[in-house]
Amino acid sequence: MDKKRREFLKIAGISTLAGLGAPAVVDRLITGSYPLAARAAREVTPGEGAGDQASTAGHGSDTVPSGTRYGMVIDVRKFNENPAMAEACIKACHSVHNVPDLAEKNNEIKWIWLTGYGNAFPDHSHYHKDENLEKNQVLVLCNHCDSPPCVRACPTKATFKNKDGIVAMDYHRCIGCRFCMAACPYGARSFNWQDPRNGLDMNKINREFPTRMRGVVEKCNFCVDRLPRGLQPACVEATGASKAMVFGDLNDPNSEIRQVLKENFTIQRKPALGTQPSVFFIV
Numbered sequence: 001m002d003k004k005r006r007e008f009l010k011i012a013g014i015s016t017l018a019g020l021g022a023p024a025v026v027d028r029l030i031t032g033s034y035p036l037a038a039r040a041a042r043e044v045t046p047g048e049g050a051g052d053q054a055s056t057a058g059h060g061s062d063t064v065p066s067g068t069r070y071g072m073v074i075d076v077r078k079f080n081e082n083p084a085m086a087e088a089c090i091k092a093c094h095s096v097h098n099v100p101d102l103a104e105k106n107n108e109i110k111w112i113w114l115t116g117y118g119n120a121f122p123d124h125s126h127y128h129k130d131e132n133l134e135k136n137q138v139l140v141l142c143n144h145c146d147s148p149p150c151v152r153a154c155p156t157k158a159t160f161k162n163k164d165g166i167v168a169m170d171y172h173r174c175i176g177c178r179f180c181m182a183a184c185p186y187g188a189r190s191f192n193w194q195d196p197r198n199g200l201d202m203n204k205i206n207r208e209f210p211t212r213m214r215g216v217v218e219k220c221n222f223c224v225d226r227l228p229r230g231l232q233p234a235c236v237e238a239t240g241a242s243k244a245m246v247f248g249d250l251n252d253p254n255s256e257i258r259q260v261l262k263e264n265f266t267i268q269r270k271p272a273l274g275t276q277p278s279v280f281f282i283v
């Protein structure tokens with residue numbers, strides 16, 4: 001067993017010995033008394049990237065943002081006008097990232113998916129809501145929260161926030177404890193109950209992106225694999241010139257996403273929880 005793996009299994013062992021089940025972890029995250037969570041929070045935001053400053057995105061902080069904080073705006077109205085576009089986004093993401101198509105709903109792996117307006121935005125008024133919102137679904141994905149409870153819950157640092165504000169995964173460190181799933185209030189993470197390769201046509205997979213294994217968690221990675229190649233996220237690319245999705249740096253006042261945020265009223269999912277989502281919706 002290599003040193004790196006020994007180290008994180010030791011951390012995981014400490015959590016187990018301490019008798020911390022997922023509900024306990026979540027509870028301690030809320031009360032702020034979970035030492036591993038506190039340590040993770042400190043390590044995630046060492047004054048770089050989005051961590052402690054990224055609140056150009058409407059949280060009322062006086063701190064001047066620096067570094068990159070990637071975010072996304074989804075224009076729900078444009079998806080309502082062209083519902084096929086959502087399916088194209090899901091297909092693009094799942095094929096680029098080798099997301100399996102498993103028959104059983106309980107085992108489903110999803111990086112980006114459709115859900116009802118009420119489910120996406122339970123804390124917004126649904127009183128006689130707009131007909132389009134009533135009959136159409138909303139495309140949702142991981143929010144790459146600026147204050148991510150999933151990261152604080154992870155005992156092995158298998159999930160972490162990178163310097164550009166992306167909440168990423170290191171599948172090799174994941175021990176499948178699912179604390180992160182319990183901590184995420186958006187259901188943005190999926191667990192591989194079975195070998196995901198069972199749901200893939202291995203002759204058609206993207207060989208440039210790893211397949212996963214049974215027992216690990218996965219989710220949207222904001223296309224961290226594509227950005228260094230100058231590519232837009234696959235889902236954004238699938239929307240063509242429609243501008244139904246705009247991706248960019250929330251900390252750059254000259255970025256397109258900042259312009260879109262400036263010109264449109266947007267909402268986030270469950271903002272009262274304080275997770276500070278980096279995905280915004282025009283409804």
Ligand code: SF4
Binds near residue numbers: 143186188
């Ligand atoms: S949406 Fe969930 S998985 Fe994504 S960063 Fe936020 S808490 Fe973590």
Ligand code: SF4
Binds near residue numbers: 154155174176178
């Ligand atoms: S299941 Fe989640 S919390 Fe547990 S090790 Fe994997 S990423 Fe971390």
Ligand code: SF4
Binds near residue numbers: 092
């Ligand atoms: S940003 Fe990338 S990983 Fe996330 S849903 Fe879109 S295509 Fe998938």
